[in-house]
Amino acid sequence: MTQLPFKLRASLLGLALATASIAAHASLITYEVRTLTNASFGDYRAGWSAQGSSIASTTPGNFSGLTGANNSYDHLRVNFNLGSAFAGSTMAFQLAPDAGYGGALYFDGVLLNTNATDLWWGGNWNALSELLQGSVSNLSAGNHTLDAYWAEGCCNGGQAGRFSVNGGAWQNLSVANLDRLAVPEPGSLALLGLGMIGLMAGRRSRRAG
Numbered sequence: 001m002t003q004l005p006f007k008l009r010a011s012l013l014g015l016a017l018a019t020a021s022i023a024a025h026a027s028l029i030t031y032e033v034r035t036l037t038n039a040s041f042g043d044y045r046a047g048w049s050a051q052g053s054s055i056a057s058t059t060p061g062n063f064s065g066l067t068g069a070n071n072s073y074d075h076l077r078v079n080f081n082l083g084s085a086f087a088g089s090t091m092a093f094q095l096a097p098d099a100g101y102g103g104a105l106y107f108d109g110v111l112l113n114t115n116a117t118d119l120w121w122g123g124n125w126n127a128l129s130e131l132l133q134g135s136v137s138n139l140s141a142g143n144h145t146l147d148a149y150w151a152e153g154c155c156n157g158g159q160a161g162r163f164s165v166n167g168g169a170w171q172n173l174s175v176a177n178l179d180r181l182a183v184p185e186p187g188s189l190a191l192l193g194l195g196m197i198g199l200m201a202g203r204r205s206r207r208a209g
Contacts, residue, residue, distance in 0.1 A: 027080040027178035032057045033069045036151055041116060044104040044149035048075050062174035064160035068098035068152050076161070078146040078173065082139055085183035092135040092164045095148050095173075096121040098157045103150025105132040112136070119150070120157065125170075 034055045040047035051073050060066060068074060074097065082089070093112070097103055102116035112134025121130040132148055161173030171177040 027078070027175045027182075028059060029061070029063055029173070029175055030057060030059055030077045030079075031063065031066065032075040032077075033072050036071045036073050036153075039101075041101050041151060044102070044114065044151070045106065045147070047151065048073050048149045061176065062172055064162070064172045064174070066159050068156040068159055070152065070154050070156050072156075073151045074099075074103075074149070076146075076148040078161075078178070079143065080146075080178040081143050081182040082141050083181060083183035084141040086165065086181050087139065087141040089139050089166050090135060090137040091139060092167075093133060093146060093161070093173075094125065094163075094170070095132040095159075095161045096125070096130065097132065097148065097150040097159050098152050099132075099150035100153040100155075101151035103132055103148060105134055106147040106149075107134065107136050108144055109147075121160075123158065125162075 032055050034048075034051050035053035037052045038047070038050045040050045053073075063076060063078075076095070076097075093105065093107070095103075095105060097119060099119040102114070102119060104114040105112045113132050115129075115132060117129075119130050119132070121127045125131075132150070162170045163173060163177075164170050165181070
């Protein structure tokens, strides 16, 4: 078995590590719904856990456009990775659930906003009193989680979510948009580039030999 030159092996290793690092940044949106069996709305996270019904779970690529369920308790979890290029940023979130019994929004387990009124935005982002919203500043690089819990009685309708980074344009709460935040530090990009250069150089050397 032919042994690859050391430089080529090192380049391939660097390329593999950089590629694996970028792949590990994939975001995940999980939307869970269960039948409302316990009218517990004082603490929505606890209220979700207090329900005695089974949980139906989906992993949509985009939360916006999903229709809520009748007589339900809902839980939205958004996992994403913030790359070092966005470290120190401020992120703002707005969630428009169909929540007749209100709901609450959490970031990394910390309560951002709770609203116990009948939340129905009617497709209007300017109806701020009908949204769950909040912002977090000086974010660290790494994994973060956005959680929302809410409850609905009847007459379910369309829902949506969006986020903004450092006061920029609002973006749909989607896997594709969140994945763009997983930008690695320049050193990681350089490692990927050097790996590719080393791979190409190794191939040329073999051809020349």
